[in-house]
Amino acid sequence: MKFLDISEVSKQTGVAASAIRHYEEKGLITSLGRRGLKRLFAAGVLDQLALISLGRDAGFSLDEIRDMFGADGLPALSRAGLHLKADDLDRQIERLSGLRDMIRHVADCPAPSHMECPKFRQLIRISTRRKRSRQEKRALPGRS
Numbered sequence: 001m002k003f004l005d006i007s008e009v010s011k012q013t014g015v016a017a018s019a020i021r022h023y024e025e026k027g028l029i030t031s032l033g034r035r036g037l038k039r040l041f042a043a044g045v046l047d048q049l050a051l052i053s054l055g056r057d058a059g060f061s062l063d064e065i066r067d068m069f070g071a072d073g074l075p076a077l078s079r080a081g082l083h084l085k086a087d088d089l090d091r092q093i094e095r096l097s098g099l100r101d102m103i104r105h106v107a108d109c110p111a112p113s114h115m116e117c118p119k120f121r122q123l124i125r126i127s128t129r130r131k132r133s134r135q136e137k138r139a140l141p142g143r144s
Helices: 006-013 017-025 045-057 062-066 079-108 118-138
Strands: 003-005 033-035 038-042
Touching (some): 003 033, 006 017, 006 038, 017 038, 079 118
Antiparallel strands (some): 033 038
16 A cells, blocks of 8 residues: 655645644544654545545535544545535525625616615615624524
């Protein structure tokens, strides 16, 4: 079995060596030893790092990603958890699409000033309500 040192892993994946060390500290990947001062990894770490990157792009936390790997380092994905994340992404896409459309309208609005644009004023009101709602949720007992 060929082992890759951390610089080879970084070069092949584009993941910074500092991130690789961090992922190891968080328990997402495991080194097999050292060659001098450099950590050594099995070739399978390349796939693990690709899955970690994919998980990060999808909005999973490192803890959630760690839980997606079995003890053998292979993916052990929860289909239900993936469905929940996909639903969450759908909600984000819907919210961001609406925000994008509103911003485009405001950019092209013929009103003399933004404050005279009814949609811009609506955007401000929505933003204020969302911020207030998030603050209220954080203030609930038992939440941190």
